[in-house]
Amino acid sequence: MTDKIGVGMLGYSFMGRAHSYAFKNMPHFFSPPPAIPELVSIYGRNVSNVKLAAENYGFRRFTTDWRNIISDGDVHIVDNCLPNYMHHKVSIEAIEHGKHVLCEKPLGMNAAEAKEMWETAKKGKVKAMVAFNYRFVPAVILARELVKTGKLGRIYHFRARYLQQWLIDPNFPLVWRLDKDKAGTGPIGDLGSHIIDLAHFILGDIRSVYAVIKNFIDERPLPYNSTKMGKVTVEDAFVAVVEFYQGAIGTLEASRFATGRMNYNNFEINGENGSIEFNLERMNELKYFIKEGDEKTHGWSNILVTEKVHPYIAKYWPSGHILGWDHTFINEVYHLIDAIVDEKDIGPLGATFEDGYRNNVILDALVESATEGKKVNIHY
Ligand SMILES: NC(=O)c1ccc[n+]([C@@H]2O[C@H](COP(=O)([O-])OP(=O)(O)OC[C@H]3O[C@@H](n4cnc5c(N)ncnc54)[C@H](O)[C@@H]3O)[C@@H](O)[C@H]2O)c1
Known part of the structure; x- marks a missing residue:
């Protein structure tokens, strides 16, 4: 049996939609996949929109508090598709919670933020990747x-x-x-x-x-x-x-x-x-x-x-x-x-975060x- 890997999605709009589609469809082409992504939970600010996104994209649950994604025990990968000013704080917290992180570009609002993110990733025992697709x-x-x-x-x-x-x-x-x-x-x-x-x-x-x-x-x-x-x-x-x-x-x-x-x-x-x-x-x-x-x-x-x-x-x-x-x-x-x-x-x-x-x-x-x-x- 191929292992499962839990995905928590931050953002349901443009990139949230593109990344959710990718996790869902990856095993269709990469066979056998290294692990099968499970769409666990998705975050957005607007409750009716994020509920709809969860239903349409196939997430088990949804939340209007991003910290619920980071503390979710079923989530192994946190995918940060939020606006740029939320890359630094949210990705760092996710890594510190032991989650693998995929973060949209640009990594930080500036080089100082990005350096802290890179340093956190070096300390963490997780994979951290920037979404330069x-x-x-x-x-x-x-x-x-x-x-x-x-x-x-x-x-x-x-x-x-x-x-x-x-x-x-x-x-x-x-x-x-x-x-x-x-x-x-x-x-x-x-x-x-x-x-x-x-x-x-x-x-x-x-x-x-x-x-x-x-x-x-x-x-x-x-x-x-x-x-x-x-x-x-x-x-x-x-x-x-x-x-x-x-x-x-x-x-x-x-x-x-x-x-x-x-x-x-x-x-x-x-x-x-x-x-x-x-x-x-x-x-x-x-x-x-x-x-x-x-x-x-x-x-x-x-x-x-x-x-x-x-x-x-x-x-x-x-x-x-x-x-x-x-x-x-x-x-x-x-x-x-x-x-x-x-x-x-x-x-x-x-x-890499570097x-x-x-x-x-x-x-x-x-x-x-x-x-x-x-x-x-x-x-x-
Ligand atoms: N790799 C690419 O080709 C590519 C393309 C577009 C965007 N991006 C990057 O992806 C990230 C998200 O961009 P997007 O196009 O998906 O954005 P978007 O506006 O379509 O979606 C933003 C998401 O973040 C949430 N959000 C939380 N706080 C917000 C706030 N204050 N304002 C607006 N939305 C807020 C919204 O609920 C929404 O789900 C950005 O960092 C952007 O640079 C990458």
Whole structure:
């Protein structure tokens, strides 16, 4: 009989829903699973919404007090899908209660918070992982392999953009993501944290940043009273020039004001022998250019990353039967549970709390650089 592992979910909305789906469906594909996730309890602030979420997602119970999840004896994994300002306190308490923790990104509101979380995780005898789910896209893992094995040669450039358009409407309400006290930063932490993690995952640590931030709309209607306006306290967009310890230079950009861009998480890497490009909206493909063979036939090709030799694909469908965004979460929770059950390391494939801390250091440096108008050298 495969063991069971109890899951306590914090948050039932966007990420709470995505992660619950992943825990529920992981054994459908990873057979036999390292352990079968049992959806024990789910937390949310609104009693009728969280009750409905428990029924729909398949949780045994629900609560409006997150501490009930952490003290629940049937819960082994606490999954923190709460707004950023609740990552630090709640994840630390969960680890101190002996729970394994999966925490959404960015790990902390700043590097100081993330460092404490990492230190708590080091002391605890549990697994702690940051939910940087794009590490689990097969095409991203292939991109990393092409860089790490030297196929592209020396890497000169890494440029990444994470662009969305959902804030263009000036009447879009002042949700928690626009409040510095709850989110920490705007697209720097929301979208930038993802592309910074991909840069770190594929190329290694960033050495310096030089950033510019911009606000386009200063006030928005309050979410529960649209006749009143409240102040937007985070940036609306950033661009940055970065240097890597490995020698490459690059650019990072994120915005929620990029008209026509829905979830455009894109990076391009140029090396001495070839280049690759990834775009999440075409997540089954990796664009590939290699300087080999006849110059007359040089050109970009499109690798459809759905062959059984590609990462994770053999767990799912036959060749060419594409995967979706939701599968990144299934791969992610499999990785965590496998690490727990078989006592494996979270890294380098999964993002450790140390990776989360290093990510927060860059986020802080971007804010410092943009605020002070200077290049900031990174000290971890
Ligand atoms: N990995 C990814 O691709 C990805 C995508 C989106 C969000 N995230 C991260 O996941 C976390 C949650 O984001 P989300 O999109 O699920 O948020 P959401 O607003 O959709 O859900 C937030 C949940 O937290 C609960 N909550 C508790 N206190 C709250 C408060 N003061 N304000 C609002 N909600 C509160 C709500 O009940 C809700 O269930 C964030 O840290 C975010 O950065 C990650």
